[in-house]
Amino acid sequence: xxxxxxxxxxxxxxxxxxxxxPLRNLxxxxxxxxxxxxxxxxxxxxxxxxxxLAVGVTVPVTIQIDGHVGYYCAxxxxxxxxxxEGNAGPGVAENMMSGxxxxxxxxxxxxxATAHGGLLIIDGNASARCGISMKGIDIVVKGSVxxxxxxxxxxxxxxxxxxxxxxLGDSLYEARxxxxxxxxxxxxxxxxxxxxPNDKVILVDLLQRAGxxxxxxxxxxxxxxxxxxxxxxxxxxxx
Amino acid sequence: xxxxxxxxxxxxxxxxxxxxxxxxxxxxxRAAATGIYDIRGGGTKRKLPHFDDLLxxxxxxxxxxxxxxRERCGTDVVLGTRFASKPIRxxxxxxxxxxxxxxxxxxxxxxxxxxxxLAGTSTTTGDGGMTPEERxxxxxxxxQYLPSRYGMNLTDLRKADAIEVVIGQGAxxxxxxxxxGQKISPRVAQMRNLPEGIDQRSACRHxxxxxPDDLEIKILELRELTNWEKPIYxxxxxxxxxxxxxxxxxxxxxxxxxxxxxxxxxxxQEVFIEHVGLPILAAIRPAxxxxxxxxxxxxxxxxxxxxxxxxxxxAKALALGADAVAIGTAALIAIGDNAPEWESEYQKLGTTAGxxxxxxxxxxxxxxxxxxxxLAARLDPVKAGRxxxxxxxxxxxxxxxxxxxxxxxxxHNLEPEDLVALTIEAAAMAQIPLAGTDxxxxxxxx
Numbered sequence: 001x002x003x004x005x006x007x008x009x010x011x012x013x014x015x016x017x018x019x020x021x022p023l024r025n026l027x028x029x030x031x032x033x034x035x036x037x038x039x040x041x042x043x044x045x046x047x048x049x050x051x052x053l054a055v056g057v058t059v060p061v062t063i064q065i066d067g068h069v070g071y072y073c074a075x076x077x078x079x080x081x082x083x084x085e086g087n088a089g090p091g092v093a094e095n096m097m098s099g100x101x102x103x104x105x106x107x108x109x110x111x112x113a114t115a116h117g118g119l120l121i122i123d124g125n126a127s128a129r130c131g132i133s134m135k136g137i138d139i140v141v142k143g144s145v146x147x148x149x150x151x152x153x154x155x156x157x158x159x160x161x162x163x164x165x166x167x168l169g170d171s172l173y174e175a176r177x178x179x180x181x182x183x184x185x186x187x188x189x190x191x192x193x194x195x196x197p198n199d200k201v202i203l204v205d206l207l208q209r210a211g212x213x214x215x216x217x218x219x220x221x222x223x224x225x226x227x228x229x230x231x232x233x234x235x236x237x238x239x
Numbered sequence: 240x241x242x243x244x245x246x247x248x249x250x251x252x253x254x255x256x257x258x259x260x261x262x263x264x265x266x267x268x269r270a271a272a273t274g275i276y277d278i279r280g281g282g283t284k285r286k287l288p289h290f291d292d293l294l295x296x297x298x299x300x301x302x303x304x305x306x307x308x309r310e311r312c313g314t315d316v317v318l319g320t321r322f323a324s325k326p327i328r329x330x331x332x333x334x335x336x337x338x339x340x341x342x343x344x345x346x347x348x349x350x351x352x353x354x355x356x357l358a359g360t361s362t363t364t365g366d367g368g369m370t371p372e373e374r375x376x377x378x379x380x381x382x383q384y385l386p387s388r389y390g391m392n393l394t395d396l397r398k399a400d401a402i403e404v405v406i407g408q409g410a411x412x413x414x415x416x417x418x419x420g421q422k423i424s425p426r427v428a429q430m431r432n433l434p435e436g437i438d439q440r441s442a443c444r445h446x447x448x449x450x451p452d453d454l455e456i457k458i459l460e461l462r463e464l465t466n467w468e469k470p471i472y473x474x475x476x477x478x479x480x481x482x483x484x485x486x487x488x489x490x491x492x493x494x495x496x497x498x499x500x501x502x503x504x505x506x507x508q509e510v511f512i513e514h515v516g517l518p519i520l521a522a523i524r525p526a527x528x529x530x531x532x533x534x535x536x537x538x539x540x541x542x543x544x545x546x547x548x549x550x551x552x553x554a555k556a557l558a559l560g561a562d563a564v565a566i567g568t569a570a571l572i573a574i575g576d577n578a579p580e581w582e583s584e585y586q587k588l589g590t591t592a593g594x595x596x597x598x599x600x601x602x603x604x605x606x607x608x609x610x611x612x613x614l615a616a617r618l619d620p621v622k623a624g625r626x627x628x629x630x631x632x633x634x635x636x637x638x639x640x641x642x643x644x645x646x647x648x649x650x651h652n653l654e655p656e657d658l659v660a661l662t663i664e665a666a667a668m669a670q671i672p673l674a675g676t677d678x679x680x681x682x683x684x685x
Contacts, residue, residue, distance in 0.1 A: 027463045051456045056393055056464040072447070072460040076393040091447035091460075095391055110447040114388035116432070132446040133388060135432040152442060154432045174434060229437040230420060 013041040013064075023050055033059045049089065054082050060099070074101045077118060090127075093120045096137055109146070112139045115156070121210045128165065131158040134175055140210035150177050151187065159206050161214050169222050177222040178203050180214055191225040266509075277509040278417075280598025280608065282410050282501040282545065282568060287518040289501070289546055290555040292665030293658050294674065297644045305643040312639040313649035316563050318540045319401060319470020319493040322462070326493075327379060327401050327470055329563070330359025331635045332650055333553055335627075336498075336544050336567035337383045337403060337474070339365025341418055341427045342505030342598065343571075344615035345372055346623070347607040350574045352376030353620060354627025358635075363403060363565075365505075366416065366441055368430050369395040376624075381472065384461070386415065386442040389431040393464065401494075402461055403472035404454070406445075406483075409502030409545045412476030412516045415443035417506060421601035424610040454490040462491075472496050477522035477545065478515075484529035488539050496565065497526050499545025503568040505608070506599030519545035519556075521668035524655075527560030536560065537651075550637020557638070558653035559669060566634075573630035574623035575605045 016026050026044065033039060042063040047053055051070035054063050057080040065073070068086035078097040087105035096115040103111075106124035113129070115137035122130075122139070128146035131139050134153045144162030151167070153175035163181035170187020176199060177190075186192075195203075203216045255261065269277065298304035305312060319326040335355045340348045342365060349372045355362040361379035368390015374380055382399030384391065396402065407413060418427075418439040428435040448457045458471050473487040474496035487495045499519025504512065523543055530536040543556050544565035556564045568576075577585075579592045581604035588595070588602060598608035606617035642650050645657045659674040660666035666679035673679060 023463065024467070028466070031466065052460040052463045055460055058393065071453070071456045075460050076396070076464055078393050090453070094447050095388060095393075097392055113447040114391065116392065129446065133442070135388075151446075152440070171440065173437075228440075229434070231417065231438045 013043045014039050015043045015045060017045040018048065018050060018053075019046045023052065026053070027055065030054060030057050030061075030063075033057070033061060035059050037061065047086070051089070054080070057082070057099075068105070074099075077101060087124070088122075092122075093118070093137075096120065106143070107141075111141075112137050117156075119206075119209060125162065131156070131175070134158065138206055140206055140212055142210070142212055144181060147184070148187065150175055150190075153177070157202055157206060159203065159210070159212070159219075161212060169224075171228060172222075172224040174224060176202070178206075178219040179222065180218045180220075183222070186222065189225050189228045190222055193221045193223040195219070195221040278419075278506055278599055279509050279512070279596045280504060280506050281512070281596040282503040283513050283518075284596075285513055287501065287546075288520050288662065288664045288668050289518060290520060290552045292520070292661045293555050293669060293671060294661060295551075295554070295558075295641055295645055295657050296659060298646045302646045304646050305648060307640065307643055310643065311648060312642050313651075314635050314639060316540070316651070318542070318563065319472075321493045321535075321539050322491065323401070323468060323470040323493050324466075325400075325468045325470075327361060327381075329361060329379065331631060332557060332563035332638075333358075333547075333631055333634050334360050334381075334542060334563055334565045335362040335570050336502070336565040337363035337365045337381070337405065338567055338571075339367040339505065340370045340373065341365070341367040341422060341431070341610070342608060344606055344609055344618065345370060345426075346615050346618040346620045347571070347574060348373045349376050349620035350618065350623035350627060351570060352380070353624025354570070354574070354631065355379070357624065357628035358631035360631065361400065364399075366418075367427065368392075369398065370430075374398055376620075383474075386445045387431075388446070389433075389441075396461075397465055399465075399469060401470040401472060402465070403474050403496060404458070404461070404492075405474045407476035407478070407498075408474065408504060409476045409498030409500045409516055409519070410504035411507045411511045412478040412500075413443060414507055414511055414515070416441035416504070417599075419506065419599050419601070422599070422610045427610060451486040451490050454486075458491040470494055472542070474498060476500075476502075477517040477519060480517070480522040481525035481529045484526040484541075485533065488530070488533055488535055492539060494540045494542060495526065495530075496542045496544065497522055498565075499543070501546030501568075502544050503571075518668070519543055520665060523556065523559040523561060524668075524670045530560075537562065547634075550634045550639075551641060553634050554638040554641040554650065554653055555658065557650050558655060558657050559671075560655070562651065569630070570627055571607055573627045574607065575618060575626070576603070576607050578605055581605055 044065045047067045049070045055075040058078045060079045062081045070089040072091045074082045074093045077099045081100045083102045088103045088107045090108045093101040094113045096118040098117045102121040107126040109127045111126045111130045112120045114133045116135045120139045122141045125143035126145045130145040130149040134156045136156045140159040147165030150169045154173040160179045164183040166184045167187035168183040169190030316332040356378040362377045363381040381401045384404045420436045470493040472494040473492040475483045477499045500516035540562040542563045543561040584604035601609045603609040606614045660671045666673040
């Protein structure tokens with residue numbers, strides 16, 4: 001059997017050691033995968049805080065990263081299930097289109113920034129600007145989030161089991177923010193909303209998918225007051 | 240004094256203040272009536288030191304010219320040779336600047352793509368993402384990576400020929416944007432993931448990086464996402480061109496795009512357009528100096544923009560050290576913006592052909608800066624694209640005519656020594672000797 005055929009038929013996880021091979025080779029290997037690939041399970045060893053790991057994967061494979069990662073891990077992910085067995089640097093899962101990214105530790109700033117879809121689960125805390133400009137992603141943070149989280153968030157759901165820093169949801173559009181803890185303050189145009197049955201269904205589903213131990217009834221919903229949707233001189237102080 | 244008290248006392252005519260001129264008075268009155276600043280499109284309208292303040296010397300006894308219609312004068316340019324495995328190869332050094340679908344109609348974007356493709360050059364997306372029509376009609380398409388990331392997705396990123404990370408633009412360095420609700424049509428709203436009809440705000444800072452050290456990592460991510468194939472441009476508004484260029488290079492740019500304050504915008508505050516940033520004339524030499532100091536002039540390419548109108552402007556920008564120029568406002572004019580045929584409608588809008596700048600209101604009679612389907616249908620993308628291609632051809636021919644007269648076999652062989660300045664201001668800003676002297680302000684070592 002040729003080595004190429006062996007590659008095609010393997011079923012055990014593909015192990016990629018970043019102390020032995022450079023990031024470039026990892027990206028090439030992941031981007032070469034076709035949707036029907038048999039290489040559906042990947043394990044990345046020794047990430048050692050490297051940046052831009054497992055970015056731009058467009059096939060539904062599972063990738064486990066054994067350690068801490070730097071900036072933009074799983075950036076623009078489109079379909080992969082990526083688990084980070086450690087902490088993540090800024091911009092984890094930034095601009096994700098679909099798939100799941102699960103950070104077992106804490107996440108730095110701008111987690112899930114501008115992402116259009118998929119689910120980002122952070123078992124620990126997330127730093128400032130979590131979910132900034134989010135465009136459809138669902139984010140579940142089991143700890144707390146930093147200031148300006150969900151700044152200019154357009155759509156999607158941000159679930160926070162802990163507390164938040166200042167200016168939660170500043171300049172919010174149509175994203176929903178569910179928070180079980182206490183926001184240090186709400187940002188411009190962000191207000192508490194009544195939780196409809198539909199909102200609760202969304203929340204319960206996300207808690208279940210994220211494996212979060214929390215009761216939906218403990219959460220409050222925050223959304224846009226929509227006063228900044230049309231520029232008006234009376235709102236100039238809020239801009 | 241009262242000069243109307245006697246029959247034989249001469250009257251002085253009414254005298255208008257130079258400080259409180261007609262425009263200033265009207266603006267104070269408008270501000271007092273509305274309580275809100277004026278928003279408009281376009282670039283600065285004030286008189287600035289510009290390429291008009293430079294002249295070419297032409298050939299003489301010491302230099303001989305090339306035969307105007309027989310000897311070759313090359314115009315091609317390659318952009319992105321530093322790191323990208325697939326650099327951009329253009330036939331002419333005049334590119335089309337980033338303008339969004341949203342700010343412009345779909346027909347206008349298609350016309351820009353068609354015209355650029357006919358002329359052998361690139362066009363650029365804007366805030367709001369890439370439309371299939373634009374990709375389809377643009378042989379070479381640069382995809383802007385903006386703070387808002389409206390419409391940003393991996394599929395389009397990989398379809399692009401190059402990526403332009405936008406940090407600022409000449410009309411508003413340091414500013415974000417706002418697209419008023421009239422232009423947030425269902426399609427624009429869907430592309431930007433926003434409620435229809437709202438006033439859309441665009442951030443001025445990128446959401447997931449701050450500063451040049453982060454930018455370097457962001458560029459690494461963009462390269463990994465696109466297999467190190469695509470050139471990465473970094474676009475900055477002209478404000479601190481030496482340091483901005485040096486930092487862009489440090490962050491890993493293949494190409495630096497430098498936009499002067501004459502560069503247009505879809506909409507921002509008049510006070511911002513007129514009072515923030517540098518004229519492009521003052522920005523080119525410091526940017527070139529930064530590249531030279533790093534040993535990367537012509538290795539990291541420099542595209543300059545802001546007020547390019549003629550082949551003379553193109554030639555002067557290249558002589559000052561740029562590798563290419565970009566046009567925005569001139570391209571819109573070429574496809575029909577501010578055309579006299581719509582004069583009666585401009586007058587209904589309280590303006591006149593040549594002055595129309597309320598691009599944000601979406602009522603453009605020419606069908607260019609609008610999302611109104613009736614108005615947009617007025618623009619024939621095929622004919623408009625042809626007009627743009629004609630104009631690009633003229634820019635190129637004019638620049639070639641000047642270059643040949645200076646004895647250059649390629650536009651890139653033009654050099655500062657081919658130029659003189661007509662004013663002391665231009666001499667200082669462009670570091671070009673005042674005509675008839677070998678001096679410019681600040682020159683040392685004479």
